Amino acid sequence: MMAYIIRRALYGIPILIGVNIITFMLFFVVNSPDDMARMHLGMKRVAPEAIEKWKQEHGYDKPLLYNAVASGTKSLTDTIFFEKSIKLFQFEFGSSDSGRDIGYDISQRMWPSLAIALPTLIVGLAINITFALLIAFFRATYIDYWSVVLCVVMMSISTLFYIIGGQYVVSKLLHLVPISGYDTGMSAVKFLILPVIIGVIGGIGSGTRWYRTLFLEEINKDYVRTARSKGLSENRVLFQHVLKNAMIPILTGVVVILPLLFMGSLITENFFGIPGLGSYTIEAINRQDFAIVRSMVFLGSVLYILGLILTDISYTLVDPRVRLS
Amino acid sequence: MSLASNTIKRFVQYSGMLILVSLLAACGNDSWNNPYSAKESDKNILYSSFSERPKHLDPVRSYSSNEYLFIAQIYEPPLQYHFLKRPYELIPLTATEVPQARYFDAAGTQLPNDVDSAQVAFSEYEITIQPGIRYQPHPAFARDADGHHLYHELAADYIESVNTLGDFPKTSTREATAEDYVYQIKRLADARLHSPLRGMLGGYIIGFADYSKRLEEIYSALKTPTDTTPFLDLRQHEMEGVKVLDRYRYRIQIKGKYPQLVYWLAMPFFAPMPWEADLFYSQPGMKKRNITLNWYPVGTGPFMLTENNPNLRMTLARNPNFHGERYPVEGEAEDRANGLLNDAGRPLPFIEKAVYSLERESIPYWNKFLQGFYDASGISSDSFDQAVQLGNQGEATLTDEMEQRGIKLVTAVQTSSFYMGFNMRDPVIGGLDERGRLLRRAISIAVDYEEYISIFNNGRGVPAQGPIPPGIFGFREGEAGINRYIYDLINGKPKRKSIEEAKALLAQAGYPGGQDKNTGSSLVLHYEAIGSGPDEKARLNWILKQFKKLGIQLVIRATDYNRFQEKMLKGTGQIFSWGWNADYPDPENFLFLLYGPNSKAGNGGENAANYSNPEFDRLFDQMKNMDNSPQRQAVIDQIIALVRKDAPWAFGFHPKGFTLYHAWYHNAKPNLMANNTLKYKRLDPQLRKQKRTEWNPPIIWPILVLLILLVLSVIPAAILHRQRERSAAK
Numbered sequence A: 001m002m003a004y005i006i007r008r009a010l011y012g013i014p015i016l017i018g019v020n021i022i023t024f025m026l027f028f029v030v031n032s033p034d035d036m037a038r039m040h041l042g043m044k045r046v047a048p049e050a051i052e053k054w055k056q057e058h059g060y061d062k063p064l065l066y067n068a069v070a071s072g073t074k075s076l077t078d079t080i081f082f083e084k085s086i087k088l089f090q091f092e093f094g095s096s097d098s099g100r101d102i103g104y105d106i107s108q109r110m111w112p113s114l115a116i117a118l119p120t121l122i123v124g125l126a127i128n129i130t131f132a133l134l135i136a137f138f139r140a141t142y143i144d145y146w147s148v149v150l151c152v153v154m155m156s157i158s159t160l161f162y163i164i165g166g167q168y169v170v171s172k173l174l175h176l177v178p179i180s181g182y183d184t185g186m187s188a189v190k191f192l193i194l195p196v197i198i199g200v201i202g203g204i205g206s207g208t209r210w211y212r213t214l215f216l217e218e219i220n221k222d223y224v225r226t227a228r229s230k231g232l233s234e235n236r237v238l239f240q241h242v243l244k245n246a247m248i249p250i251l252t253g254v255v256v257i258l259p260l261l262f263m264g265s266l267i268t269e270n271f272f273g274i275p276g277l278g279s280y281t282i283e284a285i286n287r288q289d290f291a292i293v294r295s296m297v298f299l300g301s302v303l304y305i306l307g308l309i310l311t312d313i314s315y316t317l318v319d320p321r322v323r324l325s
Numbered sequence B: 001m002s003l004a005s006n007t008i009k010r011f012v013q014y015s016g017m018l019i020l021v022s023l024l025a026a027c028g029n030d031s032w033n034n035p036y037s038a039k040e041s042d043k044n045i046l047y048s049s050f051s052e053r054p055k056h057l058d059p060v061r062s063y064s065s066n067e068y069l070f071i072a073q074i075y076e077p078p079l080q081y082h083f084l085k086r087p088y089e090l091i092p093l094t095a096t097e098v099p100q101a102r103y104f105d106a107a108g109t110q111l112p113n114d115v116d117s118a119q120v121a122f123s124e125y126e127i128t129i130q131p132g133i134r135y136q137p138h139p140a141f142a143r144d145a146d147g148h149h150l151y152h153e154l155a156a157d158y159i160e161s162v163n164t165l166g167d168f169p170k171t172s173t174r175e176a177t178a179e180d181y182v183y184q185i186k187r188l189a190d191a192r193l194h195s196p197l198r199g200m201l202g203g204y205i206i207g208f209a210d211y212s213k214r215l216e217e218i219y220s221a222l223k224t225p226t227d228t229t230p231f232l233d234l235r236q237h238e239m240e241g242v243k244v245l246d247r248y249r250y251r252i253q254i255k256g257k258y259p260q261l262v263y264w265l266a267m268p269f270f271a272p273m274p275w276e277a278d279l280f281y282s283q284p285g286m287k288k289r290n291i292t293l294n295w296y297p298v299g300t301g302p303f304m305l306t307e308n309n310p311n312l313r314m315t316l317a318r319n320p321n322f323h324g325e326r327y328p329v330e331g332e333a334e335d336r337a338n339g340l341l342n343d344a345g346r347p348l349p350f351i352e353k354a355v356y357s358l359e360r361e362s363i364p365y366w367n368k369f370l371q372g373f374y375d376a377s378g379i380s381s382d383s384f385d386q387a388v389q390l391g392n393q394g395e396a397t398l399t400d401e402m403e404q405r406g407i408k409l410v411t412a413v414q415t416s417s418f419y420m421g422f423n424m425r426d427p428v429i430g431g432l433d434e435r436g437r438l439l440r441r442a443i444s445i446a447v448d449y450e451e452y453i454s455i456f457n458n459g460r461g462v463p464a465q466g467p468i469p470p471g472i473f474g475f476r477e478g479e480a481g482i483n484r485y486i487y488d489l490i491n492g493k494p495k496r497k498s499i500e501e502a503k504a505l506l507a508q509a510g511y512p513g514g515q516d517k518n519t520g521s522s523l524v525l526h527y528e529a530i531g532s533g534p535d536e537k538a539r540l541n542w543i544l545k546q547f548k549k550l551g552i553q554l555v556i557r558a559t560d561y562n563r564f565q566e567k568m569l570k571g572t573g574q575i576f577s578w579g580w581n582a583d584y585p586d587p588e589n590f591l592f593l594l595y596g597p598n599s600k601a602g603n604g605g606e607n608a609a610n611y612s613n614p615e616f617d618r619l620f621d622q623m624k625n626m627d628n629s630p631q632r633q634a635v636i637d638q639i640i641a642l643v644r645k646d647a648p649w650a651f652g653f654h655p656k657g658f659t660l661y662h663a664w665y666h667n668a669k670p671n672l673m674a675n676n677t678l679k680y681k682r683l684d685p686q687l688r689k690q691k692r693t694e695w696n697p698p699i700i701w702p703i704l705v706l707l708i709l710l711v712l713s714v715i716p717a718a719i720l721h722r723q724r725e726r727s728a729a730k
Helices: A002-030 A033-041 A048-057 A080-085 A102-137 A142-156 A159-173 A185-219 A222-229 A234-257 A259-263 A266-272 A277-286 A290-318 B003-026 B065-074 B156-160 B178-188 B198-202 B208-222 B275-282 B362-370 B381-387 B400-404 B434-446 B449-456 B499-508 B534-548 B561-570 B588-594 B614-624 B630-646 B685-695 B701-726
Strands: B045-050 B079-081 B090-092 B102-104 B122-128 B242-246 B249-255 B303-309 B313-318 B353-358 B376-378 B388-390 B396-398 B408-413 B416-422 B461-463 B487-490 B493-496 B524-530 B553-559 B575-581 B649-661
Touching (some): A002 A080, A002 A290, A033 A048, A033 B561, A048 B198, A080 A290, A102 A142, A102 A185, A102 A234, A102 A259, A102 A266, A102 A277, A142 A185, A142 B701, A159 A185, A159 A266, A159 B362, A185 A234, A185 A266, A222 A234, A234 A259, A234 B701, A259 A290, A266 A277, A277 A290, B065 B303, B065 B313, B065 B353, B178 B242, B178 B249, B198 B208, B362 B376, B362 B381, B381 B388, B396 B400, B396 B408, B416 B434, B434 B499, B434 B534, B434 B630, B449 B461, B449 B649, B524 B534, B524 B561, B534 B553, B553 B561, B588 B630, B614 B630
Parallel strands (some): B045 B353, B524 B553, B524 B575
Antiparallel strands (some): B079 B090, B102 B122, B122 B249, B242 B249, B303 B313, B313 B353, B376 B649, B388 B396, B408 B649, B416 B575
């Protein structure tokens, strides 16, 4: 298995290089180094030499991808792309274009992101599985039919609607929790209740439908028929046999997103004023801070690859028939 | 009992517990939705917000309003604006008096004050600061028993263990001296610090540009691969035009005459900077820990930054070493009636702390204001109708809902100008010939800014008659101030000329009905637009409609801000919209936007229209060095007449700021020049606490109803389940 993991990790390197090139090109198609300098130096009274100086200090005074003036390998290495990318592979994120240490900022901002993402995932998973099992239990009845309709309606509603509606009803009308904000330690709890509830409710439609499909697929398998023929009650069939076997796709589906929980939610964090990594990325894009944008995209890619590897490993743990080779 | 029934039972039990816990929590006096600590509910703390994290808190570099919100309360330049008096008046802050310029000829002989500026070779400003002004507590000043600075030679591993400034256990202070003010001026010349004033000051302060070059050479020699930002003690390097005279006096020498310098002396750019702080933050490793002057200011002002988390919250607390200041005892005539002099002579500041929370979205911000969790608020377009109603005469009053809450509305025309600019280098829309003038004037009439203000600004603005906004010397009220090229005077009020008159001008320009009379082809103009969101689209449609009134075919060239800037710098744009916010209350700060040598294309200046009229430039050179006087007004009148005739801009509007304050918030008078007004604000925390409780009672019955409905909805399912379990297998 070790060899498999190493091989998968090595496969990740060309993927990361590709992601890095695409991020680089997309960013610099929209923003030139001059634009970045202007954005950081401000809009008023910016002299052309100040722009040049800023570019020089931040390493943006070189050619983007290919240095026609340099010779040999320097034509590739003496470029913005190479100099900005090489340290990423050593997980040295360096400083943002405004001078702050990115690694430190990430280490500070991943906790608020996790504080929302983890409870949302766990509570959402529990609720979605429960609902899906109940719907599967009442399959082919009016409860099943109307539950599916409700799920489709719920998954068709924009996240933004849930957020604004939730803030309006829970915070503005009922005055139950703060409308937005964040704090550290236990004081954070009152700020997390609403985003977590909204995250869970927003995910019920799609989650329940997905798990219902998994359960219905399991219900039609031979072992279920055998269990029923042995005289087991429907409750035992569902909760002890179907649930256990359906956990394989559920678990692997959860494992793949676990590392990405660190990356936070762009919209939720913005609306609730939560200082996580999602809002960090949005801010960086708005401020044309390439150093942060490439670091966050790189980190996201690494975590995604990690998630896929973990998924493969989790298959072997939950299903003894699977062997990695 | 079945597993499903168990699950339902547990769900009901847990819900009950949740409600019980919630009810117990409700026994406290505090609102459940209070985003702040309950312990601070009755404290003398001001609550406000910021929507964008400040980029720089180093006074050498900060230049935007979201940065001044903080640093203007921390750093103290020599001068400040009087809080209440209008027109704006400079008064001493840390200086003993407002410095008066002394003029000298090339031989160094002092000239009389009313000398013609052409004879002045250089001018001198001698600034005396008050003794006894001390810095906030800071580790950079801490010393051991032997008098050595504790944190000036830190080991790398010590710095690695530090996360914030608060991790340094010892702090101290010292008195601010003239040398600190000079030190800061030298920092302004340091190219590494990217001060926006560096270029401008290089043209005025004697020796400034040379000093800047010298510093670059010294830094290049000092730089090592491991330390790319070495510390340089600027005290050891003299600047020709800036001298320390003694402990409390320093002198600035200016090339020729530049009366506007005193306004800059009221901005944080010229606040004192202790060399100890510069050294402290320059130590290798500090930047990696994000401990820099950009994030941890060191000032002498009434407040100091005690919490710096720009991703969440910024907190200003009283500086225990503040030298003290008193609330003004005089103001405008109506200030006493408005209660703005109730605190006359009382020591400042009034509040203990100011907490600024990051609030990016306008909806939560507005709702928190209505709930009493922010003390003051602007009004976004979304909430305008909820807050304000406009009378028949356009006067703004609060809605009943706001009145009932005791909210107060304060409005002020801002010292800003928004305009539609024409690129004067463009062969079609530009040029100083009569054809170009008539074309631009026709467009200026057609673009109905009264309608624009009404549609897009909820009536919050005043149509502009020229480049100078109200409140700035040179602005003329009433009939004398009306742009007769665009407006007629009817019943003593300006009325935009009719579209027929605009069409007639267009025909005179050679484009009857929007057709070129020589070629017969349609007149096609291009508008450089930024952004493409729904709001922007509505605005662009409106602009298209204005040009269509004249039969002109307008092509919108929408792009992003970067490309827009690029077009402006290259001078390839044709028509665009832009604005300017005053740095200081002097007409020079607006008229320089039309000064030829300041053109954007070619010179990178702020004259985006690239207007270049030798007569304007001559008058501007004459006006900029004059003191405010009838003679200066006469020159300004000539300048305004010239730009109205040439019409390089379609003068747009001066926005009107609307701000709402709760009943517990006192001394709210808009001061568009001063940024250090936090010290004047006074609160009634007890009233705030009472209102917050009154306005935010937790309402839990809908949750209970929801739970009951949920339980009831389970009953049919439970019956169905029971039937199924009991039925025979099919």
